[in-house]
Amino acid sequence: MSDTVFHSQAAFVLHQQHYRESSLIIDALTQDLGRISLIAKGVRKPKSKTAGVLRPFAALSLSFVGKTELKTLTNVEIIGLPYELPGLALYCGFYVNELVCSFLHQYDPHPEVFQDYQECLIGLAQGESCEAALRVFELNLMDNIGYGVQLGYDSRHEKPIDPNKKYVCTKESGLVEDSGGQFSGTALQAMEQRRFDNHQVLSEAKMLMRTVIDSHLQGKQLKSRSVINNIVKRL
Template sequence: MNNTRSNTDFAYVLHSVPYKETSLIVELFCKEHGRLPVVAKGAKRPHSGLRAVLVSFQPLSVRFTGKSEVKTLMQAEWLGGLMSPDGKALFAAYYLNELLMRGLSREDTHPDLFELYQNTLLGLAGGDDMNVCIRQFEVGLLQSLGYGFDWQQDRAGVAIDPDRHYVWQEQEGWAPSDGGNVNNSTNSSVEQLVQGLWIAEIQNGIWSKSAASALKPITRKLLMTHIAPNGLMSRVWMEHLLRA
């Protein structure tokens, strides 16, 4: 008698690879179970019920079982209600998936990040500014992994001044700047001036295109340091496309 209990969750497909002749190993991003690998038995068969629903960027209800690291997918149901990003936004969506694949440990739960991912897909599919969508997600991911920003005060504990400019120094925070370089022997500063006004606005949930552009080299350095030191293929593809 099999007493293994099954679990249900909401999920998105991050990545899949063939397994044996007719199956797939699928990396899911689940709301309550985090990044979760599952075996989808028979999913490569032409008439499999799983074949049609195990696609990226679509909300799923899943049921799985198993005690090993790789679970067995028992059921997946498409929940609908979300258009897939297309065009340039599709490359941005694949970039989100690669970040999650690189950044998340398996079964490390991040329900807030799950909601952010879903909302970012909605924004990309709905035509929101791509750079703003991407930057919000990068910042949220870094925050979830413990590498976040303090939007309220600088490294000395002084409240952010909207009339000043700042540079980011990792493990220290925002450093006020008058436009010159910040001397730092650890080379952990990013010489990108960010207006205090933008920092204050982000604290209040307001993201402008200018703020998203200014934060790009900062989030890039943090991501390369903590998540993908060897680079991200989807970022390369996306930036080539954006320049086209």
């Protein structure tokens, strides 16, 4: 079987690790192929110009080749200026990268996730609320991979979310009316419309998405989440 060749795939680097003496193993999110793994041979050699291009939060054009899941990088070009994420936004960017690595299967195309990822970086780079940018990305990601919560409907009682009621969220039934619930109908409606201009909505959205995400991680801990929490405590 001959190698499959891929030319000029729009991509972002999600994660990289050293491989042997001078190479890197790279996880990347591509527009057409989803999440992929590449070996970048020799890029850590002193005279290599490629290592400086293979950086997080830069829009790239990647070419690669191979028969197995681990392809070999053959060319990389940077497209425009990298997104500069200031302060806390940088760590939020790494959190988004870790989410994508945790939830997207390799070579499972999700062009909508690629678009949402780019829009999230734009928001973080432009100084928008980090909390709002993360909640929008989390909600969209869970929806796009089939783990989303039906924010507008109480499926157990078969009726729309009532802004005057409280709700709990269960993995089995989704949102269920409960007088002692953590989530208000008003906040849930705002989340469905991706409106995060209210502190209480942001607070409830954070609780909800942590519940949903953790239920699917099956005990896996997100390292970037701990880093962000420690930074926020010091602010």
